[in-house]
Amino acid sequence: MPLASAGADTAPPAGTPATVTADALPTWQVNGVVWSMATVGNTVYATGNFTKARPPGTKIGDAKEVARKNLLAFNLTTGNLITSFDHTLDGQGLRVVASPDGKRVYVGGEFTTVDGKPRSRLAAFDTATGALVPNFAPKVSNKIRGIAATNSTVYFGGNFFNVNGKSRTRLAAVKAADGTNVDTWKPTANDDEVYALAIAPGGTRVIIGGKFQQLNATPKVGVGAVDATTGALAPWSSRPIPTRISKEAGSYVTDLTVSGDVVYGAANGDGGHWFDGRFAAKAATGDLVWLDNCYGATYGVYVKDKALYSVSHAHDCSSVGTFPETYPKQTWHRALAETTYATGTDQAPPGSNSNYSRQPIPTQLHWYPSLTPAAAKLVDATPGTVVVTGAAQAAWTVTGNGGYIAMGGEFPKVNGKAQQGLVRFAVKGTTAAKRQPEAIAAPTAARQFMSRKIKVSWKATWDMDNASLTYEVLRDAGTTPIGKVTQKSSFWNLPSLSFTDTTPPAGAHAYRIRVKDADGNVVTSPVSNAVRP
Template sequence: MSALVLTAPPSAATADTAPGPGEPVTITADDLPTWQTDGVVWTIAMLGDTVYVGGNFDHIRPPGTNPGDPQEQPRRNLAAFNAATGLPLAWAPTVEGTPFTDTTHQFDCDDLGNNRWNCDAVWELRPSPDGTRLYAGGDFTKVDGQRRGKIAAFDLPSGGLNGFAHEFNSRVKALAVTATTVYAGGFFIKVDDIRRERLAAFAVSGGALTGWAPTADRGVHAMIISPDGGRVVIGGDFDHLNGNLPHGLGAVRADTGASVPWATGVDRVSDSRRSWVTDLVKDNEAIYASANGQSTFDGRLAVNPGDGTLRWIDNCLGATQAITVMDGLLYSGSHAHDCSSQPDGFPELVPGIPYQRLLAEPTHPDPARFDTPPLLHWFPNTNGGPTAYNQGPRALDNNGKYLWAGGDFTNVNGEKQQGLARFASLSVAKDVNPPEPVRKPAVAKPDGTTGQLRVTWVQTWDRDNKKLKYEVIRDGTTVVHTVEAESRFWDLKSLTYTDTGLVAGSSHTYSVRAIDPFDNRVRSPSSDPVQAG
């Protein structure tokens, strides 16, 4: 895929938690109380109501607290939580490692700053289809003091480390698991001292390395099994898969590793101007990929799993790192700053408006209306965090009721929260957060009038509701005007109301109340008093 940009007719998609007829309903943008980590979460795997997380961290702590809080608990790069409560579970393996090394770089584990994640990180967690095992891949070399050369497995539900053990010479970044086979991808070129060029597979029964040995000439970042089980879809930064183009995205047979026809890749102009696939998810009809890019594509796309032909692509700019499918919507984590190529997308954000790091769009947009999926009205947000890449969300997963996000962020929706965030569907949680604050209105007497005052205010916006009701309140108690209007964080308009029939010479103040469809309310400060003339 080279400079592939699809256009779409302008059309409003007002989906939110209370959308118009025929529009999808998103989960709420309210972040629920959730325990935190003291480092980066790179991977999340949800199995029923249990959430497994992996990354680079040493402790977990309650929501709203700072590192070092007395309630903090040790967790070395792996932890588990209750999906419905955000509370920690007892599972606490200790993961240790050595510096990550690829063919050109080595990173120092003694540097606990920006390179901390290149040491003992857990990069991938994948449960078996029957839920009896959890596989982990990363940079680690020991788990609970036992040698595990960048891959390990735990029995479930006990969480105990089992005997699955192999030696990779470099990072395991991606895993995919079937009833019979564990597939691994990453930066390695040897497994158990046997040549395997960034792709390998193991038998579930007995754990032996199999003969499955396709090749990738650069790093593999993501893997997923096609809906029919016949293919392994592979994403990353490679130029060739089994010697074949396209760059960054392809597929091989799940049984033999042989190449299969594949149509769609991601951009590669040069080493300094290219895209790479960061995550892969699926439903019964399509494979979805996210991408990071250097002056190239870094949004999301959907392909047909049988041959890789393109279904749709969005060209929202801002390094997408993670995606998950929930109730027909594709949720993504990125640092989006220009989504003007999408219907209902925002233009390049100006200084003072933070990057939008969590987004939602339909997986199957109506082809009669859209070539590119519309951006839906779902705008929870995180900051970029303290790491060098200033990304924010790095991992997403859901169990159909709760969506969890992990990353290197330190706040969510403007409140302190590190590493983990939790959101929910309306089936299990209420929409309780009010719109953003309303600024103090301006009040003036229209020239040449008596007994009138004009009230002007700037719209506010809500993270998961596009349409808000505004009430104009005179003198603190009397609602004199009500109006509904749609708003988005990048497009806030001025609204006015002229209050008439006032006593000449009387003085009044006004405030404005914004109300979302769930009766969550926020009220502006009162205006300065003004005489009606």
């Protein structure tokens, strides 16, 4: 496919969704990994595997660092820690979700106590008071990875086989009022783990994603749906996840989110060129809307203003016509945005064991902040405390509201600046868009043959959140441009540009290139060689 520039940014063409800016906003940090986040109003709840939190701009061990074991909350507008929400999980949290009415958040994972009180892998918190809900304490035999809730029922999945003393196969539901079993809901993920759940609009279907190849003893690879009351298998028509051929080769769903009448899924692939990207399907039927076969495992998805934000380690997005694989060394891109709707057709080769070729695809939007992957191993000031996974990843989860999105994970830096584990981005206007274009090399100047004209040539640069840049040509020490060139570019497509100075004055002249993005940010090149006309 042609190596096109992505189609939109903070100043997109009419009809295309604008992205948030690429400016990394100051946010409280953690000393470990954030696996999951959920937003209620202006509060973000984050859970994972960490022991401490600290202000932005500070290092591990700073005097202002506070204890926060595996769970915290912060203000999405300011990035500040919410000090009144202070709880301790004795094991890592793997998923946090909010009830539809926003009155509760549910946390699932591997913990067995909360604040020293028995809570077997599932707990509820009151968002108004921040308190642990006292009468909600179901007993789950093993880890929980996925949760979906109505105001009356909590559905969850993972790798457990017993809930409140009753047999369950990786899926269960309990009553929100008291944590007792919903005995009519007993679907089964027969052969492997459940990672994510979502409720379809209307509340009559539960969509389930994970590593399984069967639901209710029926072939249903990686994703399917069941009735929200009976647990019976419900219609699901598409097959975005290819059938595994071994434990080492296959794909699975890592996250699900519903927006409007569509469910969006994230996938991870084990082995070469297995499905690693994102898909969209009708929540009521499972009919495929689009499938984005970028390679590089996707961990979390979030919808905002007709744009789907995702966190991954994408390294080949030729599927949607943007950046290709790099050789001999792969390069990874940890945060992406794309349209929630289909805009074209995939003309790249299908992935391993794929059920689709030339399927509908979205447009990848021009939004490429840089998240640094975590070190292989990092410890804090407490001897022996491991605070990153060693998986060499960056972000694992993404959430947001009308003005902001937030990413959580185990990254130590964002856009080259220290910012560990949590970061925020905002829509333009909510905060200033200050991210300037990347540095540009000095141009070269050459007198044209048999002429007094001087040709100025340079290599385009790129910008994290603006596709189209304006290049102003400056002569000598002048600040008024003698010419302008406007060009789209991206990190994988940097065209060669030029401008001819047709009326240079007598004497030697050198040139600089001043680059401006749509938000008014500027970077200027070093000076060129000097040339006489």
